[in-house]
Amino acid sequence: MTARCRKCGTPWTGHLPGGVQRRRKKLLQRHRRKQDNLCCWCHEPMGDDMRAPNFATLEHLVKVSAGGADTEENTKAACQRCNSGRHTVDRSALITAAWESLADMEPVR
Numbered sequence: 873m874t875a876r877c878r879k880c881g882t883p884w885t886g887h888l889p890g891g892v893q894r895r896r897k898k899l900l901q902r903h904r905r906k907q908d909n910l911c912c913w914c915h916e917p918m919g920d921d922m923r924a925p926n927f928a929t930l931e932h933l934v935k936v937s938a939g940g941a942d943t944e945e946n947t948k949a950a951c952q953r954c955n956s957g958r959h960t961v962d963r964s965a966l967i968t969a970a971w972e973s974l975a976d977m978e979p980v981r
Contacts, residue, residue: 895942900930903949912948925953 909918911926918928931950934940 892942896930899942899944899947900928900949902944903930903947904928907949909949911951911954913950913954916951918949918951925951927952929955931955 903912904918909928910916911918912931916926919926921927928949929952931948931954932940932942933946933948936942940946
């Protein structure tokens, strides 16, 4: 499920300025290519259907609310199921796990 605005019900990305949306979309596309369209946590294929649990999302390793930026180093592609389930877990352990899992992947040609 995509996070939605409590007031109007639109997807939360609808309230972000256009430049932020475009930057995040490009980051997500780049990470999906690098990761062979596999989630950085569960390594399952990601899809484009917003209603599916495997919907591709941009995962911030250091949360934006905690000072994390929209950079290539701070983001990865993750399925909606994994991304939404990471809010209460120690972020430093997740960052280490994500980088270790990506180290085994072959580069995209």
